[in-house]
Amino acid sequence: MALCPSGRDRTQPTGGATTPVVRHCRTERYGPAVPGSVQSVERAAAILRLLAEEDEPIGLAQITSALGLAKGTVHGILRTLEDVGFVEQDQAGGPYRVATEVFRLGWTKLDQNELRSKALNWTDALAARTGESARVAAFHAGRAEVAHHVFRADGGTQVLVTGSVVPLHASALGKVLLAFDPGAVRSIANQPLPALTTGTITDRIVLQRELAEIRDLGWAGSVGEVESDVAGIAAPIRDRGGYVVAAVGIEGSVERLCDDRRRLRPALISHVVRAGRSISRELGHGRDL
Amino acid sequence: MTEKYVAALDQGTTSTRCVLFDRQGRMVSIAQREHHQYFPRPGWVEHDPAEIWSIVKRVVPQALVDAGVDAGQVVGLGVTNQRETTVVWNRQTGLPIGRAIVWQDTRTAELLAGMSTGIDPADVLARTGLPMATYFSGAKLKWMLDRDPQLRPAAERGELLFGTMDSWIVWNLTGGPGTGSGASEGIHVTDVTNASRTMLMNLETLDWDDDLLAAFDIPRAMLPEIRPSIGRLGITSDPLPGIPIGAVIGDQQASLFGQTAFDAGEAKCTFGTGSFLLLNTGHEIVRSRHGLITTVAHKVADEPAFYALEGSVAVAGGLVQWCRDNLGLIRSPAEIETLAAGVPDNGGCYLVPAFSGLFAPHWDNRAQGILVGLTSYVTKAHIARAVLEATAWQTRDVLDAMNADAGIPAQSLAVDGGMTGDNLLMQLVADALDIPVVRPMMAETVALGAAYAAGLAVGYWPDRQVLRRHWQRAGEWRPQTDPQRRAAELASWRHAVALARAWGDRPS
Numbered sequence A: 001m002a003l004c005p006s007g008r009d010r011t012q013p014t015g016g017a018t019t020p021v022v023r024h025c026r027t028e029r030y031g032p033a034v035p036g037s038v039q040s041v042e043r044a045a046a047i048l049r050l051l052a053e054e055d056e057p058i059g060l061a062q063i064t065s066a067l068g069l070a071k072g073t074v075h076g077i078l079r080t081l082e083d084v085g086f087v088e089q090d091q092a093g094g095p096y097r098v099a100t101e102v103f104r105l106g107w108t109k110l111d112q113n114e115l116r117s118k119a120l121n122w123t124d125a126l127a128a129r130t131g132e133s134a135r136v137a138a139f140h141a142g143r144a145e146v147a148h149h150v151f152r153a154d155g156g157t158q159v160l161v162t163g164s165v166v167p168l169h170a171s172a173l174g175k176v177l178l179a180f181d182p183g184a185v186r187s188i189a190n191q192p193l194p195a196l197t198t199g200t201i202t203d204r205i206v207l208q209r210e211l212a213e214i215r216d217l218g219w220a221g222s223v224g225e226v227e228s229d230v231a232g233i234a235a236p237i238r239d240r241g242g243y244v245v246a247a248v249g250i251e252g253s254v255e256r257l258c259d260d261r262r263r264l265r266p267a268l269i270s271h272v273v274r275a276g277r278s279i280s281r282e283l284g285h286g287r288d289l
Numbered sequence B: 001m002t003e004k005y006v007a008a009l010d011q012g013t014t015s016t017r018c019v020l021f022d023r024q025g026r027m028v029s030i031a032q033r034e035h036h037q038y039f040p041r042p043g044w045v046e047h048d049p050a051e052i053w054s055i056v057k058r059v060v061p062q063a064l065v066d067a068g069v070d071a072g073q074v075v076g077l078g079v080t081n082q083r084e085t086t087v088v089w090n091r092q093t094g095l096p097i098g099r100a101i102v103w104q105d106t107r108t109a110e111l112l113a114g115m116s117t118g119i120d121p122a123d124v125l126a127r128t129g130l131p132m133a134t135y136f137s138g139a140k141l142k143w144m145l146d147r148d149p150q151l152r153p154a155a156e157r158g159e160l161l162f163g164t165m166d167s168w169i170v171w172n173l174t175g176g177p178g179t180g181s182g183a184s185e186g187i188h189v190t191d192v193t194n195a196s197r198t199m200l201m202n203l204e205t206l207d208w209d210d211d212l213l214a215a216f217d218i219p220r221a222m223l224p225e226i227r228p229s230i231g232r233l234g235i236t237s238d239p240l241p242g243i244p245i246g247a248v249i250g251d252q253q254a255s256l257f258g259q260t261a262f263d264a265g266e267a268k269c270t271f272g273t274g275s276f277l278l279l280n281t282g283h284e285i286v287r288s289r290h291g292l293i294t295t296v297a298h299k300v301a302d303e304p305a306f307y308a309l310e311g312s313v314a315v316a317g318g319l320v321q322w323c324r325d326n327l328g329l330i331r332s333p334a335e336i337e338t339l340a341a342g343v344p345d346n347g348g349c350y351l352v353p354a355f356s357g358l359f360a361p362h363w364d365n366r367a368q369g370i371l372v373g374l375t376s377y378v379t380k381a382h383i384a385r386a387v388l389e390a391t392a393w394q395t396r397d398v399l400d401a402m403n404a405d406a407g408i409p410a411q412s413l414a415v416d417g418g419m420t421g422d423n424l425l426m427q428l429v430a431d432a433l434d435i436p437v438v439r440p441m442m443a444e445t446v447a448l449g450a451a452y453a454a455g456l457a458v459g460y461w462p463d464r465q466v467l468r469r470h471w472q473r474a475g476e477w478r479p480q481t482d483p484q485r486r487a488a489e490l491a492s493w494r495h496a497v498a499l500a501r502a503w504g505d506r507p508s
Helices: A039-053 A060-067 A071-083 A112-130 A172-180 A182-188 A204-217 A266-282 B049-067 B109-115 B121-128 B137-147 B151-156 B165-173 B210-216 B251-258 B317-325 B335-340 B380-406 B423-433 B445-457 B464-468 B483-504
Strands: A025-028 A031-033 A087-089 A096-098 A133-140 A143-150 A220-223 A230-238 A244-253 B005-011 B015-021 B027-034 B074-081 B086-090 B160-164 B189-191 B225-227 B230-235 B244-250 B267-271 B275-282 B293-298 B306-313 B350-352 B370-372 B413-416 B437-440 B473-477
Touching: A039 A060, A039 A071, A039 A087, A039 A096, A060 A071, A071 A087, A112 A133, A112 A143, A112 A244, A112 A266, A112 B027, A112 B335, A133 A172, A133 A182, A143 A172, A143 B473, A172 A182, A172 A204, A172 A220, A172 A230, A172 A244, A230 A266, A244 A266, B005 B049, B005 B165, B005 B445, B015 B049, B015 B445, B027 B049, B049 B165, B074 B165, B074 B251, B074 B445, B086 B137, B086 B165, B109 B137, B121 B210, B137 B151, B137 B210, B151 B160, B160 B165, B165 B189, B165 B230, B165 B244, B189 B244, B230 B445, B244 B251, B244 B445, B251 B267, B251 B275, B251 B293, B251 B306, B251 B445, B267 B380, B267 B445, B275 B293, B275 B380, B306 B380, B317 B335, B317 B380, B335 B380, B335 B423, B350 B380, B350 B483, B370 B483, B380 B423, B380 B483, B413 B423, B423 B437, B423 B473, B423 B483, B445 B464
Parallel strands: B005 B074, B074 B244, B189 B225, B267 B413, B413 B437
Antiparallel strands: A087 A096, A133 A143, A133 A244, A220 A230, A230 A244, B005 B015, B015 B027, B086 B160, B230 B244, B267 B275, B275 B306, B293 B306, B350 B370, B437 B473
């Protein structure tokens, strides 16, 4: 029996009642090879296993020696794993660890309609308290999509915008998703940040700084960044495990949302943050009832 | 000065919730818990009243804790409830004699068919506004008493008490059997809206009707006192003492009130377990010629009662729940929209959810649910779509009846209830009705209406005009289907309904 026949596709229909043969052949020190396997994927898997087994983040040199591979090879794989969000570092050049997102693989993504049903009462209350239109958005199928929309209280013709897309780098809802959802961040990597107004942040460094601030504060603001006379405030919605799954916020004229120095009104901010907490509770965050 | 609030206790068909509202009618906190549904036989639906009371005891304090509010800050409590569901309990022990028979339960179909020989259905309709359907409490209570010969004498001696869910809860809230040290017994009351669903109350006198009590063989001693819906009727002693109960009102009448449909000509449709279209007819008792029922809308202390025409649909959200619990088609009710949105139409299949027979406008106790139009093309997504369409078309059927009775077609429909979170359903309703569908900024109008009623009773709000100003449009769906397609779909739906009725009529 030939060991490791190369180029054989395991999923290829062979016809007849053939029992799949499990072949183990340890060709290198970093783990079992699978027939027809792609070497770099095997190596990436080995790196992930190694990182997952360690309690502390480990450095490039350690990984290299543990797997018996060339430093350049390991570095290339680590960079790719970092790009796809499976591995992370606290600082450039520092040790690596498995990103939390890996542990969420296979978790069911929150259904947009489920999200709306949980958010319904609290977005109503938010719209009633602030007098502004309220929205819930989630990063879904590669875009930041509005899952729920409540009209502004003062009437006027308004149309439901559920299902439309909000700009990640310019809107308050989008910035919350960027700050907390690695999938959202990845979607704009290597993409231009278009200037929607003169106030839109188009510089990545500036955006990074703002996202760090959003993570600190627990809310995001946008003043004249999507449309010159429109402002927004948004806060994260967390699931049972604390993971940010969506954002809730209000949007309205700069005049109403800001004071005369174009600073967002603290009372409105606290309404938005509280709505975010209430919806998170509906999703099971910090609740045991 | 500490902030004051009004609480609503909404005891619904699937869950019980306590909701706190502020002076602007905005929700401050909500605590909610589901209870068990018992389906012991085909057509039977039961709840455990003791479980429901234990849930009430949990959610009321929980809502206050969530809001960081103490009982002293709650100036009034409004109680609202699933209607018609029938409870009998022992006055001394405070224990129910068995499970409650739920409004959807059809076990009394035979009993009613047998009764109609000794009682004129037209007379019952004239006195109560109700057709002889399994839906209402009277026959459920008679069924309970008929089953055990010891019960009727015990009821006559005043040892057993009857009530709809409101009576059971208020009796417990105000002291129950009164066995605690120095505690007095709870008050045994119901309100005119709940009493109007028993088939035992006369719509004109708003009192129990002796002829009907005789016809159903129900001892008057076991019946609660009928009170106005709005007005102080007691103080809670359990689970939190000292909160004035300002209102008791059936859930659909509560949501009519919560939509601020205070005056004649104003209507709403609530999408919950069932769906219920109510039109306020003012102080006039209007008789439907198209299969709607006449019911009490609300009543303030010494003022004349407001009445309503109602189109009751037994199964709406209940069908979605069935898809989750009995079929495993979805994991949560909201997912029905995700599944249904995966296909552009129903693929030719139609579902008539006649699980409790058919209510308005057909009133057919024997009709049974059917799924028709199946081919190998049909997927679960098409069935999910048929599930949502069933609610839309049933709403169309009761709206047509209401338009025919009113003589003026409705220009738009105010909707509420948890199912209004389903955007696809709301679009389908707008498409089926061919008028815009409007959702207010508080989908939980049942709780809001009970809070409004209680708040008015205790003077938290000065008058109804203040409440009208709280009403805001939160969403709107406009019809998008072309008239030809609508007409074809409606014809198919009506054919399917005829089949559900024919199936119920099969030779046994």
